[in-house]
Amino acid sequence: MDVLERYESLVDDFDAFRAACERPLPSVVRVNTLKTTVERARAALEEADIAHEPVGWHDGLFALPDDQPGTNWPYVLGWIHGQEEVSAVPAAVLDPQPGERVWDACAAPGSKTTQLAALMDDRGLLVATDNNLGRISALRSNAERAGATNVAVTHEDARNHSLKPFRAPDTDDGTEGAPYDRALVDVPCSCEGTIRKNPDALDDWELDHVHGISGVQKGVLRRAIQTTKEGGTVVYSTCTFAPEENEAVLDHALAEEPCELVEFDLPLASAPGVTEWQGESFDESVETAKRIYPHHNDTGGFFCAKLEVTAE
């Protein structure tokens, strides 16, 4: 089955889209500013004779056309972290500030978690949740390699996330912790947008799976809105093109929880969210979401939306 064919009506230049999906992507690393500066990381890459090219829209991202990120001095020191270029988008959009309370709802293996910790300057509380113990071990290892000290890791289903472990000192057992200032909901998805990294990403694609996982995505997004304070920010992102996992999930949250979608700037080319798909229509405001197609910026595919929590 040709999965990508189903998006022909959505994509502006479908031939360019298809061609881009077939090109492999270079390795990209993000500089970990908890341990060094972009300038020194660059100097260390030069010293190690590793070719590196800035990606343009983000100061701390470098493409490594000839190398893998793992075996060199800047990696050993935790100065660089391998991360696909578009996967740096949602943490940048969430824009957490030092000292805030932030939830990373589907955190493992921790690329976005460590990026959030760096944006927070390692201050405040960053709760990183995952439901898989094996992946949590990778998350912890990456957080430690980054030198992050503000990350609290929980093993639970994000749909039932509890604030109780994060109650303030000297409060009674069973008290809820304060709600979050911001939450990142970068959910498990059908991963179509990673096709350039994983050529077999679509081999096991099934519509049933898309519908099933969409239910999980709705649950996680709702819990994130419930645990974020009024006026707080929630960013929803996936690496899939499927409207069932993107706009339909936003539409559901808009109907069920106190929130609205808000505009945001992104220095990357993108298309707006779609309001209709296979006979279903979505709230007009889903157009504020951004669809990043592989041919737009020569990256992986991605979807990102920004929500504000409103009064009940």
Next chain:
Amino acid sequence: MSDENDAGDSSPENDGTQFDRLPATDDERVVEGRPTRAEVLDWWDERFGIPPETFDGHTFWERGSGKIWAFADDVASPVAIEGLGLAFLRTRREHWKPTLEAVQRFGDAAADCVIHLSRAEAATFVAGDDQELDWDGDWGYLIVTTDVADDSEPVGVGLYVHGELRSQVPKGRRREL
């Protein structure tokens, strides 16, 4: 900072499934053998010359017997989760041992027990191999540094005994550079 959780009538013991905040001082200690915050600060200062104020923004926690974590925020103690900040020190043994991650994060502030290696020696160390080296300071755990991008950088922890620097780089962090 409040004191440790009182686990009940019997003598409280360390519980490996939760994080317990370290007591500030001996007077507040409830769990036997648990190091105090003051002891931890003194240890970094006495061993490595890392000033106590380096950790002003961090609370200290124990999970598992003797494994101490540094956390940039504070929550009610105890807390039963999978991770709380950075595992940074192993205590409850004769010689306390810092983690590689703690040394990479806080080792810049060290003035004592720092052994500076050439790039080739540092590569041997990162590969996990032991090597004979001259060192006229204290034996025991040292912070290993090398020059990267024109400045000295803490790389990890070595154990110096009998004229030999034994690499303590954990298996998962070793690399052939």
